[in-house]
Amino acid sequence: MARQILKLNHISAKGLDRLPRDDYEIASEFTHPDAILLRSHKLSADDIPESVLAVARAGAGVNNIPVAECSSRGIPVFNTPGANANAVKELVAAGLLLGSRGIIEGIHYVNKLYGMTDMAELHRTLEAHKKEFKGGELVGKTLGVVGLGAIGSLVAEMALTLGMEVVGFDPALSVEAAWRLSSQVKRADTLSALFARSDYISLHMPVLDSTRGLVNAELLAVIKPGACLLNFARQEIVNEGALVDALNAGTLRKYIADFPAPQLIGRKDVILMPHIGASTEEAEDNCAIMAAEQLRDFLENGNIRNSVNFPNLSLERVSGCRLSVTNDNVPKILGSLLSILANENINVIDMLNKSRDEIAYNLIDIEGELTESVLDTMRALNGVVNVRLIGRCA
Numbered sequence: 001m002a003r004q005i006l007k008l009n010h011i012s013a014k015g016l017d018r019l020p021r022d023d024y025e026i027a028s029e030f031t032h033p034d035a036i037l038l039r040s041h042k043l044s045a046d047d048i049p050e051s052v053l054a055v056a057r058a059g060a061g062v063n064n065i066p067v068a069e070c071s072s073r074g075i076p077v078f079n080t081p082g083a084n085a086n087a088v089k090e091l092v093a094a095g096l097l098l099g100s101r102g103i104i105e106g107i108h109y110v111n112k113l114y115g116m117t118d119m120a121e122l123h124r125t126l127e128a129h130k131k132e133f134k135g136g137e138l139v140g141k142t143l144g145v146v147g148l149g150a151i152g153s154l155v156a157e158m159a160l161t162l163g164m165e166v167v168g169f170d171p172a173l174s175v176e177a178a179w180r181l182s183s184q185v186k187r188a189d190t191l192s193a194l195f196a197r198s199d200y201i202s203l204h205m206p207v208l209d210s211t212r213g214l215v216n217a218e219l220l221a222v223i224k225p226g227a228c229l230l231n232f233a234r235q236e237i238v239n240e241g242a243l244v245d246a247l248n249a250g251t252l253r254k255y256i257a258d259f260p261a262p263q264l265i266g267r268k269d270v271i272l273m274p275h276i277g278a279s280t281e282e283a284e285d286n287c288a289i290m291a292a293e294q295l296r297d298f299l300e301n302g303n304i305r306n307s308v309n310f311p312n313l314s315l316e317r318v319s320g321c322r323l324s325v326t327n328d329n330v331p332k333i334l335g336s337l338l339s340i341l342a343n344e345n346i347n348v349i350d351m352l353n354k355s356r357d358e359i360a361y362n363l364i365d366i367e368g369e370l371t372e373s374v375l376d377t378m379r380a381l382n383g384v385v386n387v388r389l390i391g392r393c394a
Contacts, residue, residue, distance in 0.1 A: 002022070002024055003024050003034040003035070003299055004024075004030045004034050004035075005024055005025065005027075005034065005035050005037050006028070006033035006035070006037070006052075007028055008028065008037070008039075008041035009038050009039035009040060009041050010039070011037060011039065011288045011291075011292075012058075012281075012284045012285045012287075015285065015288020015289045015291060015292040016288070016292065018289055018296060031049065032049055032050075032051040033049060033052060034052070034053050034054075035053055035054045035055065035056065035299060036055045037056050037291060038057055038065075039059055040059070041064065042064045043055070043064060044066060045066045048066075048069070048075070053298075053388065054295060054298050054299065055075060055077045056077075057077070057078065057080070057291065058080055058083075058288045058291040059079065059083075060080060060082075060083075060084065060206070061079070061207070061234065062079050063207055063234075065077055070309060071310075071358070071359060073386075074359075074385035074386040076307040076309060077309050078294045078295060078298070078304075078305075078306055078307050078308075079307075079308055080286070080287045080290040080294075080306065081306060082150035083283065083286035083289075083290045084277070084280075084283035085150040086154065086282070086283070087278050087279070087282065088155075088204075088232055088277040088278060089151060089154040089155050091273070092230060092232055093162075095230045095271070096159070096162075096200060096202075096230070097138070098271055099200065099230065099256050100135050100138050100200075100228075101133070101135030102132065102134065102135050103133075104271065105132070106130070106133040109129065109133070110126075138159075138162050139162065139163035139164070140164070141164050141165070141199040141200060142164065142197060142199050142200070143156075143164045143166050143167070143198060143200045144167045144169070144194040144195065144198030144200070144201040144202070145159070145168045145169070145185075145202050146168075146170070146191065146201065146202070146203050146204060147169075147170055147203065147204035147205035147233065148169075148170040148173055148178075148181060148185075148204070149170070149204065150177075151204045151232075152168070152202075152204035152205075153177060153180045153181055155202055156168055160184055160185070164200075165186070166182075166184065166186065167186045167187070167188050167197060168186070168187060169188040169190070169191055169193075169194045191214075191219060195219055195220075195223045195224065195227070196222050196223070196224055197224060198227060199224065200227065200229075200230065201223075201227060201228070201229050202230040202232070203229075203230065203233045203237055203238070204232070207234045207237065211234075211236075212237070213236070213238075214238075215231075215237060215238040215239060215242070215243070217239065217241075217242035217246075220243070220246040220251065220252060221251075223251060223252060225250075226253045227252060227253060228254040228255075229254070229255050229256070230256045230257070231255070231256070231257040231258070232257070234259070235259035238257075240263060240264070244263060247267065247269050253269065254269050255270045255271075256271040256272075257270075257272055257273070258272075258273045258274075258276065258277045259272070259275060260272040297314075301315075301317060301322070301390065302322055302390050303315065303363075304361065309356070309359065310326075310361055311354035311356040311361055312354070313352055313354045315350065315363045317365065317391075318349050318365050319349050319350075319365045319367055319391075320391040320392055321365065321367065321389070321390075321392060321393035322364065322365050322366070323362070323365075323370075323378075323387060323388070324361070324363055324364075324388045325337060325361070325362040325378070325386070325387050326359065326384075326385040326387075327359075327362070327383050327384045328358060328359075328360065328383040328384075328385070329356075329357070329358050329359055333360070334353055334362060336381050337364075337378055338364075340378055341364075341366060341368075344370070345368060346367070346368035347366060347367050347368055348364055348366055349365045349366060349367055350364075350365040351363060351364040359385075366393065367393070368393065369393060375387055375389060
């Protein structure tokens with residue numbers, strides 16, 4: 001029987017093609033779907049049927065998904081970190097150039113000269129006014145990159161090729177991310193130190209309790225005078241009241257962001273874009289492909305890659321029959337599960353167990369006859385959230 005995927009946004013056909021039509025049905029309306037695939041659709045807990053095994057977002061942020069509710073129901077939530085990284089990096093490059101030169105102002109000025117037909121007069125006018133749009137070069141300036149993950153590391157590398165000095169800050173920098181970074185990226189010990197020495201600051205972090213309103217009045221008070229702040233991460237990272245105060249005081253020269261807000265629209269010291277950081281055909285294709293492949297691997301094999309609430313776990317199949325078990329991260333549950341299998345003379349061929357915060361996840365390859373009553377016994381164990389049988393047992 002084909003698995004049903006509830007699609008709640010337009011998803012690139014290149015991604016959907018990774019879900020074979022012989023095995024998957026994809027539609028925008030299902031009563032009992034096996035999984036949900038979406039982009040920016042605002043998903044509430046009531047929108048998730050009991051049949052749903054997983055939710056995948058073709059994008060990085062998951063603030064439109066009730067992750068805590070999914071965790072309590074044993075539903076992994078997948079995202080696609082890095083799939084749109086190059087698209088965002090290129091927009092940041094554009095932001096740096098727009099923030100360094102009077103490009104937008106110059107274009108607006110030229111457009112106002114529409115109707116001027118005398119070429120000599122046009123030339124004299126342009127020569128007389130072009131000094132109003134003079135800016136500065138990026139070479140030799142310092143870019144502070146806050147968050148050095150998939151996007152931040154690309155931005156840092158790009159800035160180095162432009163001849164900028166780069167300072168980075170990321171207290172949660174992983175070993176893998178550190179290996180990606182150029183040795184030319186200098187490390188700031190504190191966020192305040194980065195703000196105090198950078199001519200340009202680019203934000204690249206998710207919205208967490210620890211990052212919400214991170215750029216506040218205290219931090220903006222120590223910013224290098226005349227600095228330019230770029231936000232292509234998330235709107236909630238910047239306290240807009242403190243931002244407006246810093247702009248009004250002139251300590252912050254310019255704010256460039258992908259997140260328009262009513263109190264910022266129309267200001268000459270603000271450049272706003274309509275949330276287009278990942279709006280390229282290539283990024284949409286990459287995100288859709290990654291989301292579909294992760295969803296398929298989970299539904300068919302129980303493997304987990306790039307989940308925001310479950311541990312990453314991948315086990316090569318050694319038999320046709322596999323159990324995936326989600327349980328509370330407390331002692332003795334795994335032992336109880338294995339005891340049930342042993343009492344039924346079911347042999348464990350291979351297994352893997354990992355935990356993340358309050359969730360433990362297990363993949364158990366078995367051989368032997370496994371009845372529905374045995375599965376129900378496992379599901380009834382205190383602390384077990386769900387049990388799924390993948391494949392057929394001999």
